[in-house]
Amino acid sequence: MTALVSPEVLSQVKGWARYVEAKLGFRNHWYPIRFAHEVLEQTPVPIKLLGEKILLNRIDGKVYAIKDRCLHRGVAFSDKLECLTKDTISCWYHGWTYRWDTGKLVDILTNPQSIQIGRHNVRSYPVQEVKGIVFVYVGDREPTDLSEDVPPGFLDADRTVFGLHREVASNWRIAAENGFDAGHVYIHKDSILLKGNDIALPLGFAPGSSAQLTRSEIEPGRPKGVFDLIGEHSVPVFEGTIEGEVKIRGNMGSKRVAENISMWLPCVLRVEPFPNPGLTQYEWYVPIDEDNHLYFQTIGKLCPTEAETDEFKQEFDEKWVSMALHGFNDDDVMARLSTQRFYQDDRGWINEILYEPDKSIIEWRRLASEHNRGIQSREHL
Amino acid sequence: MTALVSPEVLSQVKGWARYVEAKLGFRNHWYPIRFAHEVLEQTPVPIKLLGEKILLNRIDGKVYAIKDRCLHRGVAFSDKLECLTKDTISCWYHGWTYRWDTGKLVDILTNPQSIQIGRHNVRSYPVQEVKGIVFVYVGDREPTDLSEDVPPGFLDADRTVFGLHREVASNWRIAAENGFDAGHVYIHKDSILLKGNDIALPLGFAPGSSAQLTRSEIEPGRPKGVFDLIGEHSVPVFEGTIEGEVKIRGNMGSKRVAENISMWLPCVLRVEPFPNPGLTQYEWYVPIDEDNHLYFQTIGKLCPTEAETDEFKQEFDEKWVSMALHGFNDDDVMARLSTQRFYQDDRGWINEILYEPDKSIIEWRRLASEHNRGIQSREHL
Amino acid sequence: MTALVSPEVLSQVKGWARYVEAKLGFRNHWYPIRFAHEVLEQTPVPIKLLGEKILLNRIDGKVYAIKDRCLHRGVAFSDKLECLTKDTISCWYHGWTYRWDTGKLVDILTNPQSIQIGRHNVRSYPVQEVKGIVFVYVGDREPTDLSEDVPPGFLDADRTVFGLHREVASNWRIAAENGFDAGHVYIHKDSILLKGNDIALPLGFAPGSSAQLTRSEIEPGRPKGVFDLIGEHSVPVFEGTIEGEVKIRGNMGSKRVAENISMWLPCVLRVEPFPNPGLTQYEWYVPIDEDNHLYFQTIGKLCPTEAETDEFKQEFDEKWVSMALHGFNDDDVMARLSTQRFYQDDRGWINEILYEPDKSIIEWRRLASEHNRGIQSREHL
Missing domain, CATH: 2.20.25.10 (N-terminal domain of TfIIb)
Structure with missing residues (x-):
């Protein structure tokens, strides 16, 4: 039985080898x-x-x-x-x-x-x-409480959630890192969501070199995840300068979104507010197999009354599906397909060159390596 | 040169390792x-x-x-x-x-x-x-007499044989075991052959646990094969019971067929009578490559006169092609395609769980392991 | 990281192992x-x-x-x-x-x-x-002068070159050996170029067994290549005899072409004159990846004046593209696709059986093994 990832590769990524090993996802x-x-x-x-x-x-x-x-x-x-x-x-x-x-x-x-x-x-x-979603537990151990495997607040009583899902031809980690990556806002600079929804979005962030750019939550019995603090400790970059001249500008708009971004085990991102003030996007990158994930996109809103729920449903159907879940996130899907080629044979984990905004990704890899409950292997299939 | 089947798998199927090794079929x-x-x-x-x-x-x-x-x-x-x-x-x-x-x-x-x-x-x-069929011998040794590689009686002077062939995307052994498997009658329960030809077919068989369910023929200079005796030593099952209640019934009909079923080296099944009293079905599962076999289907009849031969030819063309070789056996083709996925990486040979009617298959695997005349390997290609 | 070619194969082709290793081409x-x-x-x-x-x-x-x-x-x-x-x-x-x-x-x-x-x-x-062609250097060392990597004379001041290119699904060496192989004239026996351009082309050559059939040029600072001398030292074969009777004839015509054929590092063939007296064909078999090459076909002519260049351009467009670069060379493309299957898993290098006209190919393999400037490996990708 061939290992999913070669020992040679695993030996070269010591800090997060178990994450690299988890090509098929985490068990339990x-x-x-x-x-x-x-x-x-x-x-x-x-x-x-x-x-x-x-x-x-x-x-x-x-x-x-x-x-x-x-x-x-x-x-x-x-x-x-x-x-x-x-x-x-x-x-x-x-x-x-x-x-x-x-x-x-x-x-x-x-x-x-x-x-x-x-x-x-x-x-x-x-x-x-829960929340209109069917969750399945894959593992050998007694299942944990579902609340440990979703972002904090997701299960709140008044939160209504709508969404869609699709299969995307990249490994689930490529998708997770695309979603949690602060620097990737750059690919959304021409998104219809920005103009159509009057959203401010910088090209990127200029983090101070000494700032604490991440915060992990690893309390027992609670969800395990990483917050990306780059937004708090950086100057947002609205002017793209090449060799001293401004050549491109970020999108100015009246709404601020995505101020609080966090990634949770096993594979779920929370962005709030998004795609609008008052809304939260929760999206999962569910491992299907080595080369495919289920992109499970949802938007949640606190809707204490049925009337508010109905209104949100209408808004979701008429606006957020086309403008956000497709209009905005289709750029992410394209990025994952492209990135997959570099990581498919596992050498990307060794040959990549990371930069400051990737500190959140590194912290996510470390947390996932340490706090996952098991690695899926071919023997389990 | 990579082995066709990993030594790790072969070491776990001691009783019929050479059969498992014969992914490309038997030489000579x-x-x-x-x-x-x-x-x-x-x-x-x-x-x-x-x-x-x-x-x-x-x-x-x-x-x-x-x-x-x-x-x-x-x-x-x-x-x-x-x-x-x-x-x-x-x-x-x-x-x-x-x-x-x-x-x-x-x-x-x-x-x-x-x-x-x-x-x-x-x-x-x-x-x-012979019999309007071109046989090819693949091997290094002096060819044996053809009569040793076809079921007994196939070459009888008065036997007329007609048939067809097609390529099916499964390994040849998956096909052989599908054909020789007494329990698989279950997949034929809705076949047009049963109604259209008034055939009795049970859902399965309830073999007594101590009965001798197989008989092998291994005489020198003669065809080597296994008879499945389950029909003789079992109560045919016409009522399918789930948790105490009958939920499905086998097909009652006036004709009894398939009373004598045997599998012969290198890869040929004899069923008689089939698909009608007075007829015998001979079908080969000829290895094309690791993942494909030629399904070579024939029906034979003793036709001492030319008039009888002509009449049988007409009956074959008008009735048995559509009703038996396709109407009945297309279900088998579907079963092979489905089973292939489990055995393609050879782990199926280890992970399968067999039951009483599979005794004939086990005996076939043993006989084939012992009496084949050589294993085809990549070096021969 | 799996080697491109197994050590087992390399150990069996001692005379030109580095050539066999160069599945992805030569660096530098x-x-x-x-x-x-x-x-x-x-x-x-x-x-x-x-x-x-x-x-x-x-x-x-x-x-x-x-x-x-x-x-x-x-x-x-x-x-x-x-x-x-x-x-x-x-x-x-x-x-x-x-x-x-x-x-x-x-x-x-x-x-x-x-x-x-x-x-x-x-x-x-x-x-x-140069000559209207973009050349790219792949390697780590300081680039050599381009003149060392093209056939002698190619860069001559008055030489005008036109051509076309296409991707072909064979390894580059299969293509190089097809082009440089004197015996392969046989596949061109029905080419429209022969009739349409009144060319004499034999079926093959009957070399004297002791003749020196190749001549290598390996001077420092100059292109490294092999001349095939079979044309000089053989009787051209215009009658194809099977078991004593003539069964096929080569093409008689008034023009003699392809009298001087040579193959140069890294992967370029020169044939002169071809496809007509006064013209020279230069063609490269550029490695794209293990299983594909860029067939870069050019025809050169000495055109001291602009009028001559224009005339040659018109002749190239109207005649040589259809009659030579396609009409003649499409047969070569077909031969490469067919040969590729035998060599794709590298066992062809061991199992082939060569004959006298292949001496030029053997000499090319040796020269390429010795005088290449490096082997491309997966680590370079």
Whole structure:
């Protein structure tokens, strides 16, 4: 079994080797995978998470998840779905039949007295639904509380969340570092969000060299993450100067956004306010496999009343999807696709040259290396 | 040169390691590759067998086979066919000219005095035509009699055989085990063959635990194979029960078929009667390369007279092609494509969990490991 | 880091192991990459050479070349071109800004006080334009004079050169050996050039076994190359005989061409006269990556006056492009694609069987192994 990342590479990135090793993501964490409305009653949905093929299904309102692979000859249940009872799925090949809730092999239709019945379980995955999102836990340990794997405040009672998701052909870390990278504002300088929403956005930041540019939170029982403080300790750069002459300018606007940016384990960014004062963007870079992630974008707002929720929903649909989640973030998607080529064979981790605004990324790599709950490997697939 | 299958995997499947090693098939055996009518006089046909590119041609009625690769710079003759005499093929690149019958390099058109002339032979392969099928022998040893590499009775004088073939994207062993697997009847439960031909087919079998479920034939000078006796020693299962309730039923019909099922080296299944009383299905899973096999499907019938042969031909064309070879067996093709994903990196051989009806497959793996005449490796290509 | 070619293969080709190792080409040499008219003022052109992604640009008439990869996070500048001043290119991701002439990192638009500014250079490549061709030097040593890397006479003052280029899916050495191979005239026997231009071309050559078939030039400070003398020391073969009977004939014509054929480091063939008396064909097989080369085809003529140049241009456009560079050489392209399959996994270098006319190829391999200025490896990419 070939290692996901060569020992030669790992030996050269001592400060965050476990992060570099986590090409398939971190085990024993919760990941958002679909919106609740996408998983309908008795309608199995195949997904891939940390390289594992998984099948979701909703039964009597509750969502279950099992590994999408029969124990017998390894075929995917989803290649030809056969659910003969509400509580079970039968493999289309030899009729091995499993319960959705436990994964237990309860019957074999082609050999009803088989000694294998009752002796095996297909892997089942803990599932939680909150804020209209289906979260799946991939790991071996007893699941932690979901609140430890989302940014602080995300679960607040009055917070309403809407979003969308899409598959992007880059490793999840390339995406996480794109999102958490203060210097990358530069790629958004022509975004329709800036003009259309009257937002101020500098080209970059001129950090004082001695400033503390990050702050980590690693309290037990709480989310683990890193705040990027560059905005507080820098002069925002609105004039781009080349060899002494100003050649490009940042976007002036009346609204200030993105003043508080933080990155949390396992793979979620919080930006507030964004894309507008009063809103918070939460976005996950969920590992699908080595070369693909699910870009799970959401915007949250405190909506104490139903009327406010309805209003926000309308605003989300009519404005933020096109202007922010696509208009702004499509630039990020392009950047990840481009960056992926440099890191795909893992040599980018050695050959990159970082600069001051990357201190937040370095701190994120260190925190993730130290506080993750396990590394996904090929043996787990 | 990387091994086809890693030593790590081979060490974990001790009972049938040589079978697992045989990703490219077994050497020193006969394989069907085309029907006789597909190889026309002086019309070379490129094929691939056990990973080797081969060129067939018919000269004065007899079929010859040579390696489709010039000895000089390795190009395929078939990239641009040049046959300047009936008995030879010349490489289009430098005019190296070989005889079809011996493979001998008899002339070099670009250098008629070359010392290489007469000193080399391109590999030629023994060929036999029987029952309207062209068989090719791949190996180094003196060919065995063809009768040792086909199921008993196949060559009987009065047996007429018709068929078709197609390339399927799975390893040949995945196909062999799909065909020989008693439990897989389950996938055929909705086949048009059952209704259209009034066939009884259970969902599966409930074998007594102590029954002898297989019988091997390994006599010297005779075909080597395994009979699956599960039909004799089991109660056929016509009711599929999940957690105590019947949820699905097998197909009742007036005809009984598939009562005698056996698998023979190198890769051929015999099912009789099938798809109808009085008929026998013979099908080969011929290795093309690691990830593809030629599914060579035939149906045989004893036809002592020409009139009976003509009648069978009409029945074959009008009924069995659509109802059996496609209507029934297309389900098998789908199953192989699905199973291939689990076994493609060879870990399926370790991670599978078998059950009672797989005893025939286990016995086949053992017999094939012990009685094959050689393992094809990359060095042979 | 996997070696480009396995040590096992290299150990079996002792006479020219460094040539076999040079799957990505030779370093410290000059390569033609585009015609001058293809590189327009302030219009960057991305190319690939010896596996390195490079960006060309013309500024105030002079062509520059830099590595098409930002030092920071490794993205390609060409994924989204941003040239904010004439003399610089800025990376679209974080605004790292480099000078075209030196590659120096002169500004970072997102962090104008970064300590990285002025401390790094993206690799820049020496460029020369001669005969309407842009040559790029890939290497670490001080560039040699261009005259050492082109065939003798190519740079003669009165020589006018026209041409075209295309990407072909074979390794560069397969192409070089196709071009320099005397025996391959056989593939051109039906070329429209022969009839359309009344050219005599034999099927091959019958060299005397003891003749000196090559002559190498390896003087210091001069181009290093091999002349194929087979034409002088052989009887041209106009009758192709198989088992004693003439079965095919070479092309008789009034013009004799290709009397002087030579191959030069790093990868350029000279054929004169060709495709007509008074013309010389120079063609390069420029390594793009392991499996592709740029086929850079040119025809040169001594044109002392502008009128002669104009006349040659018209003749080139109207006649030689279609009749020679395509009509004749497209056969060579086909041969390279076919040969590539045999050599792609490097085993062709061991399994080939050469013959007398391949002495020029063997001498070329030896000369290239000994006189190249360095082997391109994955570490250089």
